[in-house]
Amino acid sequence: MRKLAPLLSFLPLALFAPPALAAPADQKQLAFETVERNAQAIADISDSIFYFAELGMQEIESTKLMQDTLTAAGFKVTLGGAGMPTNLWAEYGEGRPKIAIVTELDALPGGSQTPLAFDRKPLVEGGPGHMEGHNTHGGVASAAAFAVSRAMQRYNIKGTIALSFGPNEEQLASRPFIVRSGAFKDVDAIIYLHIRDALQTGYGVQNYAAISSRFTFHGKTAHGAVNPWDGRDAVDAVELMDLGFDKLREHLQPTYRAHRTITNGGIQPNVIADTGEIWWFVRDASMPAAKATYDRLLKIAEGAALMTGTTYDVRYAASAWPQLANKAMLSACRNGPSRNSNSRATSKPPPANPSSACATNPFRSAAARRPPRRTTMAMSLGSCPRGFSISPHRYRASSITNGTPP
Numbered sequence: 001m002r003k004l005a006p007l008l009s010f011l012p013l014a015l016f017a018p019p020a021l022a023a024p025a026d027q028k029q030l031a032f033e034t035v036e037r038n039a040q041a042i043a044d045i046s047d048s049i050f051y052f053a054e055l056g057m058q059e060i061e062s063t064k065l066m067q068d069t070l071t072a073a074g075f076k077v078t079l080g081g082a083g084m085p086t087n088l089w090a091e092y093g094e095g096r097p098k099i100a101i102v103t104e105l106d107a108l109p110g111g112s113q114t115p116l117a118f119d120r121k122p123l124v125e126g127g128p129g130h131m132e133g134h135n136t137h138g139g140v141a142s143a144a145a146f147a148v149s150r151a152m153q154r155y156n157i158k159g160t161i162a163l164s165f166g167p168n169e170e171q172l173a174s175r176p177f178i179v180r181s182g183a184f185k186d187v188d189a190i191i192y193l194h195i196r197d198a199l200q201t202g203y204g205v206q207n208y209a210a211i212s213s214r215f216t217f218h219g220k221t222a223h224g225a226v227n228p229w230d231g232r233d234a235v236d237a238v239e240l241m242d243l244g245f246d247k248l249r250e251h252l253q254p255t256y257r258a259h260r261t262i263t264n265g266g267i268q269p270n271v272i273a274d275t276g277e278i279w280w281f282v283r284d285a286s287m288p289a290a291k292a293t294y295d296r297l298l299k300i301a302e303g304a305a306l307m308t309g310t311t312y313d314v315r316y317a318a319s320a321w322p323q324l325a326n327k328a329m330l331s332a333c334r335n336g337p338s339r340n341s342n343s344r345a346t347s348k349p350p351p352a353n354p355s356s357a358c359a360t361n362p363f364r365s366a367a368a369r370r371p372p373r374r375t376t377m378a379m380s381l382g383s384c385p386r387g388f389s390i391s392p393h394r395y396r397a398s399s400i401t402n403g404t405p406p
């Protein structure tokens with residue numbers, strides 16, 4: 001955690017600097033120190049969200065935690081934008097440049113798992129869980145934004161740092177609605193944060209295109225023993241669609257990915273199903289390639305319906321394009337002064353303004369409310385020294401402290 005968060009906090013500062021002028025080292029130093037001083041709070045927030053383990057569009061406790069934390073940090077927080085109750089947008093400062101850190105908090109169904117257990121060991125049998133590490137996003141993103149806000153406040157840096165926690169990333173669901181709501185219309189740059197297995201940034205085309213669609217087949221029910229000849233089995237169509245795509249797989253480009261789940265497979269064996277449903281994700285390295293595979297999937301559905309005498313309808317659910325990441329932003333991140341550079345912090349920061357830095361910092365009171373530390377896990381970042389005790393207890397951790405020296 002101590003390695004990841006400072007990097008993420010650095011990039012916004014670099015972007016807030018005038019074009020030809022790197023942000024002064026002492027400004028960045030303040031941001032780095034703010035992150036370092038909040039390392040435990042970052043881990044606590046991540047742990048809390050891990051145990052909340054809420055599915056997409058149901059990130060209620062997770063967003064409440066972030067709302068409380070960011071409000072106490074001096075951010076203006078809006079919950080429920082774009083018609084989604086768990087859509088959170090937070091801002092600090094005003095005017096341009098406006099930089100947004102964009103990420104998500106949702107868990108996956110069936111992903112409940114005891115931290116640090118290598119064997120399958122659910123905390124809650126059948127419950128959702130953070131299989132992918134989204135739990136780390138809350139602490140890392142909010143601490144990065146908070147660190148920037150501290151530097152903006154102390155050094156009178158103009159602009160806005162924004163934070164978007166969009167619901168339900170796992171089903172590609174919310175971002176188009178957030179964009180259409182106008183949330184990004186005056187945003188100059190976006191830093192998209194997603195945990196990976198390495199500390200890195202990238203530019204150019206990032207991630208895969210994905211299309212999500214549900215295919216529902218409609219047949220005619222009958223008794224499987226008494227009069228099966230009167231039936232038209234919708235689940236047969238589901239099976240044939242699955243089989244048909246498997247026959248296609250050999251003839252697709254190596255970059256494709258496709259996966260499905262049968263969301264309605266009938267009722268019981270002796271009842272011929274009049275409804276069956278299969279839900280597909282189709283992906284590829286570009287949207288035209290994903291669309292080409294998707295068009296062939298549509299033909300397979302048509303064929304499955306023809307073979308079984310059923311009808312079908314397609315419910316297109318969502319899609320996502322690859323991101324085109326900016327090389328200049330990447331360079332600002334990678335080529336900035338290192339945290340250990342001798343050039344940094346050569347000048348002393350100005351004295352803290354008691355009305356803006358320490359005295360009225362809301363995190364002071366939040367820190368006073370901090371609960372006893374029960375968990376020190378940072379599982380998703382792969383750092384967990386031996387001997388840590390892990391408790392599934394849920395608690396809130398709004399204990400970010402300001403970055404100024406005590």
Ligand SMILES: [Zn+2]
Pocket residue numbers: 132134169170194
């Ligand atoms: Zn994800």
